[in-house]
Amino acid sequence: MDKLLRSLQTLGALVVFIGQVARSAVTPPIYWGETLRLMNVLAKRCIVPVSLAVAPVGAVISLQGIEIFKLFGAERMLSSFLGTAIFREYSPALASVMVAAQAGSSIAARIGTMKVRGQIDALAVMSVDPVRYVVVPGVIACVIVAPLLSVLTNILGIFSGWVFAVPLGGIDHGAFMEHLTAQITPADLWIGLGKCSVFGLGIGLIAGYLGLNVGKGAADVGKAANDTVVSTIVLILLVDYAVSMALLGAGL
Amino acid sequence: MGEKVIPADVPAVVLDGVSKSFGTNTVLDGVSLTIDRGSIAVMLGPSGTGKSVLLRCLVGLLKPDKGRVLVFGEDVAALDEKKARDRKKLFALRRRFGMLFQDGALFDDMTVFDNVAFPMRLHTDMSEAAIREKVSDRLARVGVAHAEQKFPAELSGGMRKRVAFARAIAIDPDIVLCDEPSSGLDPVMSATLDELILELHRTLGMTFIIISHDTAEARKVADTIGMLANGKLVTFGPAQQVFAENHPALEQFFTRATVGPIKVV
Numbered sequence: 001m002d003k004l005l006r007s008l009q010t011l012g013a014l015v016v017f018i019g020q021v022a023r024s025a026v027t028p029p030i031y032w033g034e035t036l037r038l039m040n041v042l043a044k045r046c047i048v049p050v051s052l053a054v055a056p057v058g059a060v061i062s063l064q065g066i067e068i069f070k071l072f073g074a075e076r077m078l079s080s081f082l083g084t085a086i087f088r089e090y091s092p093a094l095a096s097v098m099v100a101a102q103a104g105s106s107i108a109a110r111i112g113t114m115k116v117r118g119q120i121d122a123l124a125v126m127s128v129d130p131v132r133y134v135v136v137p138g139v140i141a142c143v144i145v146a147p148l149l150s151v152l153t154n155i156l157g158i159f160s161g162w163v164f165a166v167p168l169g170g171i172d173h174g175a176f177m178e179h180l181t182a183q184i185t186p187a188d189l190w191i192g193l194g195k196c197s198v199f200g201l202g203i204g205l206i207a208g209y210l211g212l213n214v215g216k217g218a219a220d221v222g223k224a225a226n227d228t229v230v231s232t233i234v235l236i237l238l239v240d241y242a243v244s245m246a247l248l249g250a251g252l
Numbered sequence: 253m254g255e256k257v258i259p260a261d262v263p264a265v266v267l268d269g270v271s272k273s274f275g276t277n278t279v280l281d282g283v284s285l286t287i288d289r290g291s292i293a294v295m296l297g298p299s300g301t302g303k304s305v306l307l308r309c310l311v312g313l314l315k316p317d318k319g320r321v322l323v324f325g326e327d328v329a330a331l332d333e334k335k336a337r338d339r340k341k342l343f344a345l346r347r348r349f350g351m352l353f354q355d356g357a358l359f360d361d362m363t364v365f366d367n368v369a370f371p372m373r374l375h376t377d378m379s380e381a382a383i384r385e386k387v388s389d390r391l392a393r394v395g396v397a398h399a400e401q402k403f404p405a406e407l408s409g410g411m412r413k414r415v416a417f418a419r420a421i422a423i424d425p426d427i428v429l430c431d432e433p434s435s436g437l438d439p440v441m442s443a444t445l446d447e448l449i450l451e452l453h454r455t456l457g458m459t460f461i462i463i464s465h466d467t468a469e470a471r472k473v474a475d476t477i478g479m480l481a482n483g484k485l486v487t488f489g490p491a492q493q494v495f496a497e498n499h500p501a502l503e504q505f506f507t508r509a510t511v512g513p514i515k516v517v
């Protein structure tokens with residue numbers, strides 16, 4: 001009972017916090033310099049791990065897919081499956097999970113450290129709204145960086161799939177490209193990018209909230225970073241599932 | 253900066269019956285005082301009596317349980333940071349303050365230079381060249397010019413303190429709050445800082461509220477002296493008068509006696 005009450009309180013505080021972030025994000029001042037700096041830092045941090053994560057996925061889809069499609073004599077169709085799987089599911093999910101793991105944790109840790117060491121108070125005394133200065137730039141950066149990364153993972157995922165399908169799998173290059181371009185629609189691309197932005201939004205918000213509400217010491221900073229990663233990844237996977245179901249249901 | 257003009261007779265700071273407790277720990281118990289504009293007030297008091305808490309109440313980082321905290325006539329304690337309108341007012345008031353935190357609170361992902369330039373870049377329309385000149389001047393004045401491009405983690409404790417002081421006075425605030433500016437400094441540096449405070453006070457008319465354990469500093473710079481002990485203001489007034497009265501707690505402080513009204517618990 002007590003626990004339930006506390007969860008509800010946290011949820012209420014989170015809602016208030018989101019309202020505050022939303023208001024700050026649409027009214028001046030927005031600290032663009034800080035936002036660009038963060039985008040740069042976060043993109044650099046994510047680019048290698050996210051590439052390393054998506055490349056094997058494209059490869060595995062091709063490897064497994066060839067075996068299965070062969071059963072039906074339809075291995076020429078492999079690329080249409082690969083394209084949909086990468087563009088709609090794996091690329092956004094992997095890009096977002098990696099942003100959660102790298103960007104989310106570093107945002108939460110940075111804000112948490114600033115809080116614990118009195119720098120958030122120092123900002124406030126200098127008439128700088130901490131939500132505007134440290135939270136909003138993080139949220140904007142995640143919202144932009146996550147879809148940008150997914151563009152990269154789209155390309156890499158397809159490329160590694162192509163490597164295992166065409167040169168190594170013996171599928172004709174022309175057929176691969178034909179089925180790929182016939183299957184992937186702009187909607188696939190936009191849905192993937194949209195998902196990433198939404199996940200990035202969630203990551204930035206949760207990281208900001210947990211960072212600002214950190215406990216008192218160094219260990220609590222670690223906990224804030226950790227909790228950010230775990231809660232956002234769980235959230236991403238659940239929401240991703242729900243969205244995919246809904247979109248399929250809507251015939252998209 | 254388009255600030256509204258405040259009548260000259262409005263004091264910089266008035267505390268009126270300010271009380272603050274943390275749970276059962278009563279830290280401030282009905283503190284009332286007035287600090288005039290353009291004066292230098294030094295607050296003394298044993299460790300852990302609530303001097304830092306008092307400063308935090310002045311800028312609205314802590315809310316007193318009771319009492320009013322008037323800054324240029326506006327009650328900071330009545331402003332609720334969660335409400336957008338109050339926050340705006342609070343932030344407008346805070347622009348009149350510069351604050352040296354007891355532990356510096358420098359931004360550790362910025363260089364010394366950027367730390368001091370930070371308030372200028374945010375709150376003034378100074379050109380980058382003008383900022384450069386002023387930051388360099390201020391850093392030179394506190395003896396850390398050579399460390400401009402270092403990060404706070406690469407500085408000594410005393411250097412961090414001096415950089416934090418430079419940041420506190422960066423945009424020539426009306427009121428400078430200094431939480432133990434001289435602790436951790438050698439006597440020469442400490443005296444240099446005192447002289448800088450006196451000069452800023454003389455040339456720009458800044459009001460200083462300084463927390464200190466250093467009785468020599470208090471004698472040198474203070475117009476007004478106060479002493480906080482056990483949550484109460486045991487003495488407060490013009491420096492000469494306070495020195496003449498020589499309250500037992502103050503005397504104990506000055507003579508470093510272990511026996512007296514100030515108890516080590």
Ligand SMILES: Nc1ncnc2c1ncn2[C@@H]1O[C@H](COP(=O)(O)OP(=O)(O)OP(=O)(O)O)[C@@H](O)[C@H]1O
Nearest residue numbers: 274277279297298299300301302303304305306354
């Ligand atoms: N955020 C807080 N939560 C709970 N208690 C606090 C908090 N801040 C200060 N206190 C308590 O208030 C009391 C006064 O603290 P404060 O930092 O004001 O002392 P001080 O007079 O500045 O001491 P020093 O000279 O050592 O800096 C202490 O007992 C401290 O434990």
Ligand SMILES: [Mg+2]
Nearest residue numbers: 303304354431
């Ligand atoms: Mg203190």
